[in-house]
Every structure is written in C-alpha cells, then in structure tokens.
Amino acid sequence: MRTATPRLALMVALALGAVACSHTPAPSVDPGAPGSEVAVQVQSHHMTDVVISVLHNGVWDRIGTAGAAGVSSFFVPWRLIAGSGTIRLKADPIGEGNVLVSEPLSIRPGELIRWTLESDLERSSIGVF
Numbered sequence: 080m081r082t083a084t085p086r087l088a089l090m091v092a093l094a095l096g097a098v099a100c101s102h103t104p105a106p107s108v109d110p111g112a113p114g115s116e117v118a119v120q121v122q123s124h125h126m127t128d129v130v131i132s133v134l135h136n137g138v139w140d141r142i143g144t145a146g147a148a149g150v151s152s153f154f155v156p157w158r159l160i161a162g163s164g165t166i167r168l169k170a171d172p173i174g175e176g177n178v179l180v181s182e183p184l185s186i187r188p189g190e191l192i193r194w195t196l197e198s199d200l201e202r203s204s205i206g207v208f
Contacts, residue, residue: 116157118152119133119191121152121196122194122196123196124196124197125145125196127174129145129172131145131153131168131171132169133159133166133168133169134168145170164186164187165183165184166186167184168192170196179200179201181205182205191207192208193205
C-alpha cells in the first residue's frame with residue numbers, strides 16, 4: 080500500500096500540472112452579443128443640426144443626426160468595425176459646406192466615443208473611453 084500512495088500523488092500532480100499549463104484561446108467577440116457595439120456620444124455646440132457618419136472598412140455609413148446645441152447618442156454595431164478595429168467619424172452640418180472628419184480611432188467593443196462639436200468645427204475634440 081505504501082507504493083500506491085506516492086504513485087497516486089504523482090498522477091494527481093501531473094494531472095493538475097497539465098490542466099494548469101493548458102492554453103485556452105482568447106474568447107472571440109460575438110457581434111450579436113450585448114455590449115458588442117461602440118457608443119458615440121456627440122455634444123454639439125453647433126448652431127445647426129449635424130449629420131454624423133462613420134467610416135469603417137472603407138465605407139461611410141450615416142449613423143444619425145446630432146441636434147443643434149444638444150447631446151445625442153448613437154450606437155455602431157461591432158460587426159461593422161471588426162475587420163480593422165479602426166474608424167473615423169464625420170460631422171457634416173446641414174446647409175453648410177464645411178465638414179469635419181476625425182483622425183482614425185482604434186476602438187474595442189463596449190467603448191464610448193465622446194465627440195464635442197464646437198460652433199467652429201476646427202476647435203472640436205474627441206476621446207475614446
């Protein structure tokens with residue numbers, strides 16, 4: 080019986096070591112799962128309504144209109160972004176010729192983009208949280 084106990088202990092230790100050293104792949108993002116989108120919050124100090132669009136994978140898609148002098152929220156499904164993980168936003172004031180395009184933004188599902196549009200669009204700011 081004495082020889083069975085050390086063998087059993089050795090087998091348990093080897094089994095635990097194998098489990099501890101096993102590699103589990105990183106979970107992939109399910110594009111349909113809750114939280115698998117990116118929120119875009121636009122605070123507009125602009126005098127007119129502004130059309131907001133997103134550039135993803137080389138394609139511009141309109142995501143909504145930010146009302147004049149107000150706060151608007153939009154959601155971009157992760158499936159639109161998943162290919163590159165990088166987007167740009169465009170603000171196009173209705174009835175005006177000037178357009179503002181953001182720098183490329185590297186984002187992940189569940190993040191929040193806050194874009195403050197000033198009356199002079201060139202002074203606008205953007206952040207990813």
